[in-house]
Amino acid sequence: MLGSARPGAAGLTPDASPPPPLKAESRDLSFHYGNGFKALNAITMPVHEHRVTALIGPSGCGKSTFLRCFNRMHDLYPGNRYEGAIVLHPDNTNLLADDVDPIEVRMRVSMVFQKPNPFPKSIYENVAYGLRVRGVTNKNHLDDKVEESLRGAALWDEVKQRLNEVGSNLSGGQQQRLCIARALATDPEILLFDEPTSALDPIATASIEELISELKKRVTILIVTHNMQQAARVSDYTAYMYLGELIEFDRTDTIFFKPGRKETEDYITGRFG
Amino acid sequence: MESASALDAPVGATVPTVVSERLARKFSRNLKERAIEALLFLAAFVSVFTTAGIVYILVKESLVFFSHVPLWQFLTDTQWTPLFADAHYGISVLLSGTITSSAVALLVAIPLGTTIAIYLSEFASPRAREIAKPVLELLSGVPTIVYGYFALLFVTPLLQKLIPSLPGFNLLSAGIVMGIMIVPYVASISEDAMRAVPMALREGSFAMGATRLQTALKVVVPAAVSGIAAAYILGVSRAVGETMILAVAAGMQPNLTFNPLEPAATITAYIVQVALGDLPHGSVGYQTIFAAGLALLLLTLFFNLVGFWMRRRYREAY
Known part of the structure; x- marks a missing residue:
């Protein structure tokens, strides 16, 4: 409904042009949780550079699990196991390889969560966090980065007067933009969004969506969403997942207007899910 | 029917x-x-x-x-000699012993308790936690009289090897052992506070490329700070009210001092001493233990209230 103001659907823009270069691809990726549950089954999917890729599907289909493979979030909990590979271009690193440090991965692939989760610190320190844990202490550099990131997250004008206030004093939408600024501060190559607007009101949602469309100029974006209109509004590519399988992956306009698979069409048209 | x-x-x-x-x-x-x-x-x-x-x-x-005894004299006199002919009733003498021994105890309990809490909450595997926590809680089950003898007969001789001038009864040894006694309280309450920090906050920190230690120190501890402060305050309140360790290991002579290397009586140790002695009921000397007891009650009540208030505050935070 909100998207009707911008019906162009980001996905329609690169229609005729050849597909952009790959930023990453998952190859035969399977994932097992510690309790033995196999949440992903042999997923092979490209991620195009400077494009927004949306992951859609009914609850429990594995889309969040898939997203969290890209920054090795599953390593935080014992017993989880990956199979296959997620290759990051241009250097062809397999993010899931045993000899790749998950911390290195997270320095290249940043994440914004479902619920805004600002740290119990000032707005400034929230944004500077990623740089501080990397050992940056130069005040000028930090100042510049904090301002640049807050501008990038369209939050600068609202908070520049109160950078020393606690981040949790902001409104929900502002908190989420603060979390986006935090994720941007370290210049990640890929930005993961895990249902970033599900805890926000429609106006805050619209501003985050606008921001995502803006951000893809500087970073490759993967977004999990429950909201199909949102996928249609913000993404260039869409993957439909069901029960841990990738059912269909294509340009967003193709997925929404002439999907190749019956299951996708049923889900898109609301006959299922 | x-x-x-x-x-x-x-x-x-x-x-x-x-x-x-x-x-x-x-x-x-x-x-x-x-x-x-x-x-x-x-x-x-x-x-x-x-x-x-x-x-x-x-x-x-x-x-x-x-x-x-007028109240101002009770509060300002610098001697505590209720049993002498020339009787003085200056609570500050006993208070100095209580404060000094509690300070020593906290110097032991706060770093140790906090470190243990960080380990248990952020680093220990569930299995290690299952073993370590009951063992830790066992420490708080040791009778304080046993701690008292441990201080007098083990810790003091040990300390005397380092500081030869240390008298047999002293606040340092009693304070250290009291600190060990409080560690489980501090660790347990701090750990509860840290575990109450939502996982989402930790994930946010890890997702920024932080290590476990960075996450623990820069995100979890600041988020749990009021709960951790409450743990410290409740620890203080335990230390202030502790009796046996001090009665056994710190000596019972009233001594206005803040030097832990000296022997001194605390409020609690004094009450034990008088309650055991054969002072006639109703004498002013006997009445002193009620005044001292009231002072102690007010002190611990104050710390408990502050601790309670702080714990509630962190519960409301999430």
């Missing part, structure tokens, strides 16, 4: 019997419920009554004491 009468007698006659029977059952059930309620209330009342009784006795007897 009931069903038989219902069949034989006309309908109008049976209804009252059934109703009255139901009423009777309901009545006896209500009676039982009320009796149980009264019993439970009584049980709860006993503890409230005891507390009120303690406060009443302390205040009443202290008033007797303060009718002989």
Whole structure:
């Protein structure tokens, strides 16, 4: 409904042009949780550079699990196991390889969560966090980065007067933009969004969506969403997942207007899910 | 029998019997419920009554004491000699012993307790935690008299090897052992506070490329800070009220000092000393223990309230 103001659907823009270069691809990726549950089954999917890729599907289909493979979030909990590979271009690193440090991965692939989760610190320190844990202490550099990131997250004008206030004093939408600024501060190559607007009101949602469309100029974006209109509004590519399988992956306009698979069409048209 | 009468007698006659029977059952059930309620209330009342009784006795007897010794003298005098002919009643003498020994205890308990809490909450595997936590809690089950002898007969001789001039009774050794005694409290409450920090906050930190230690120190501890502060305050309140370790290991002579290398009496140790002695009831010397007890009660009450308030604050945060 909100998207009707911008019906162009980001996905329609690169229609005729050849597909952009790959930023990453998952190859035969399977994932097992510690309790033995196999949440992903042999997923092979490209991620195009400077494009927004949306992951859609009914609850429990594995889309969040898939997203969290890209920054090795599953390593935080014992017993989880990956199979296959997620290759990051241009250097062809397999993010899931045993000899790749998950911390290195997270320095290249940043994440914004479902619920805004600002740290119990000032707005400034929230944004500077990623740089501080990397050992940056130069005040000028930090100042510049904090301002640049807050501008990038369209939050600068609202908070520049109160950078020393606690981040949790902001409104929900502002908190989420603060979390986006935090994720941007370290210049990640890929930005993961895990249902970033599900805890926000429609106006805050619209501003985050606008921001995502803006951000893809500087970073490759993967977004999990429950909201199909949102996928249609913000993404260039869409993957439909069901029960841990990738059912269909294509340009967003193709997925929404002439999907190749019956299951996708049923889900898109609301006959299922 | 009931069903038989219902069949034989006309309908109008049976209804009252059934109703009255139901009423009777309901009545006896209500009676039982009320009796149980009264019993439970009584049980709860006993503890409230005891507390009120303690406060009443302390205040009443202290008033007797303060009718002989003016309050300002109690607060400002620098000698505590209630049993001498030239009697002085300066609570600051006993208070200095309490403060010094508690400070030593906290210097031990805060770093140790916090480190243990960080380990248990952020680093230990579930298995390690399952083993470490009960062992830690076992520490708080050790009778304090055992700690007292441990301080006097093990820690003091050990310390004397480092500091040859250390007297046999001293606040340092008692304070250190008291600190060890408080560690489980500090660690356990701090750990609860840290574990109450939502996982989402940790994930946010890890997702930024932070290590476990960075996450623990830069995100989890600041988020749990009011709970951790509450743990410290409750630790203080335990230290201030601790008796046996000090009575056994710190000596019982009143001594206005903040030097942990000296022997000194604390408020609690003094009360033990007088309560055990054969002072005639009703003498001013005897009344001192109520005034000292009241001072102690107010002190621990204050710390408990602050600790309680801080714990509640962090609970509300999420």
